Amino acid sequence: MTAETRTVPSGETVRVDLGERAYDIVIGPNALSGLGGLVAALAPGARVAVVSDETVEKLHGPALRAALSGRVEVAATITVPPGESSKCFAELERVVGALLDARVERGDLVIAFGGGVVGDLAGFAAAVLRRGVRYVQVPTSLLAQVDSSVGGKTGIDTAHGKNLIGAFHQPALVVADTALLDTLSPREFRAGYAEVAKYGLIDDPAFFAWLEGSWREVFAGGPARIRAIATSCRAKARVVAADEREAGQRALLNLGHTFGHAFEADAGFTGRLVHGEAVAIGMVLAFGFSAKLGLCDPADEDRVARHLAAVGLPTRPSHIEGGLPSADRLMDLIRQDKKVERGNLTFVLVEGIGKAFVRKDVPETAVREFLLERLESRPKS
Template sequence: MTADLKPAAAGETVRVELEDRAYDIVIGPNVLARLGTLVATLAPGARLAIVTDSMVGALHADALREAVAGKAEIASVITVPPGESSKCFAELERVVGELLDARVERGDILVAFGGGVVGDLAGFAAAVLRRGIRYVQVPTSLLAQVDSSVGGKTGIDTAHGKNLVGAFHQPALVVADTGLLDTLSPREFRAGYAEVAKYGLIDDAEFFGWLEENWQDVFAGGPARIHAIATSCRSKARVVAADEREGGQRALLNLGHTFGHAIETAAGFDGTLVHGEAIAIGIVLAHGFSARLGLCDPAVEGRVEAHLSAVGLPTRTSHIKADMPDADGMLELIRQDKKVERGALTFVLTEGIGKALVKKDVDAATVRDFLAERLKT
């Protein structure tokens, strides 16, 4: 993969190759206006059910309605509260109930119109409604455009941790309008950027180097932003096509997430810490732990932390304005990670920039000692 910036002002389309379940990710400015035409081509005559949150709806619902006017009937618009707390059993039950009230059928299309929370919740609803209906992801946050809208992971949170209840259910289409990102707060955009940087750190050192040089242009918008999003989506599409259900290689996409999800759960889902911020801290910890195990040079962690700090992301647990558990408490949260096999801990670690690997049977005492040290900084 090359990270050379290509002219992309008009946008790009990335294909996720999954045989009879393959789909396109349409990326660029103003592609929301094409939604009605794209859906009508995908499912002629299908009605649409839209799931969004109140914040996204207030900003962009009129544009979505205009995009589908005359091309598809809207059967229902379901609005959930913004924020991670909506990824719960109660909201899932409500969404599914309203879809059934609207008599949404198997041949209809559910549109997930929002950030990662809406995409995960609506995608799970689509997976279970009438044993599965098609859905289209229209991600409105950077994090959702480069990560959660692609790959078919859907689900909700529980008191035991993030995303522990869900299903693999691939979308039929992803429409990523980069212009919608202009309405994000700086904090939310930075949070999404953590996932962009992750793709360079997994297996594309050249892309990470490009980000170090061009991140300000990505934040500003234009071709650099489209390039960063498309490169991220191509990276994820390639991994998903090779390992759809996370039996091996796809676990690499969780770089920073074992630590990050535990941190996010510990902080609570009240907005004190948003997902991408937790992942930024988790990515730094993953590189630090890799150095502790002798897998990479300690200088690698410093480089990663320097870049994430430069864009304004938190990189240490001391940056969190919440009471955090001690090392034993954090270790218990890590034990709930989905990569745990028969109680043995598995981490995505690294041998250097762009050289991520899956490390199984990691010694819990070593993890605890590392956390005890790092939770103090």
């Protein structure tokens, strides 16, 4: 199966080919304005409940309601505090309760209107509400538009780690309005860019090379931004269509995430280290660990680190504010990684840029030794 792409005015639509559960990713500036018509065509007569965070609701809630007005009845608008801390049992319970209070039925739709936190939380709520209702992703961050809104992974965090409680529940539609990204802070946009670069590092070296020369245009907006987002979505759509539940190939999308999630969990899922920053550090570490194992040239790690640093992303554990965890603490968190099988560690490693692969049963001793080296190192002057 392949990801089908077709051009629409000032944007693109990418098809995620999953048979009966196939759906479109509509990408482009002002895509939000067409949401009402798309939802009405998808579920004629259905009501919708919007789940958002307080910041997104304040910035973009009026535009969302204008897009739905006259076409779709809004049963409720539910907001959660912004930030990763909202991906928790307490907020899940509150959101599900509000959906039930609004009498959202199986034939209705939930709209996840926000970044990755809202998408994961609202998607999980939709997955468990009445044993499953459909939902629409309207991602408002770069990270969500290129990664978390596509593929049906939903969930919450716990003290044991990130996204360890959740469900696979595919959206019925994704609407990625690239103009909404203009309201992101530079830090948030950079964090999302780490996931864009990831697609080049996995299996598309030409895309990574293009990003090295065009990242400023991506940040500025316009055609380069649309191209970067659409390329990323096509890449993820292909992988999801081939391996929906991460039985094999889809694990490649976790390049840098095993290391990154451990640092993110140690930071308490707070503003000390946001997800994309953790992924940036994790990807550099994945290349460094691969080089240590003799799998790739150390120059590949340097090239990746240079590009991410040029963008403004952290690339070393020592760049994390507030102190570093011990290697033993990180190993405890890595053992909770979702890819662990019967206690054996699984990592996404590389043989070079665009040559990622999954390796199972990675020796803990090798990982711990590598972490000790990197935790003790200092940034280059």
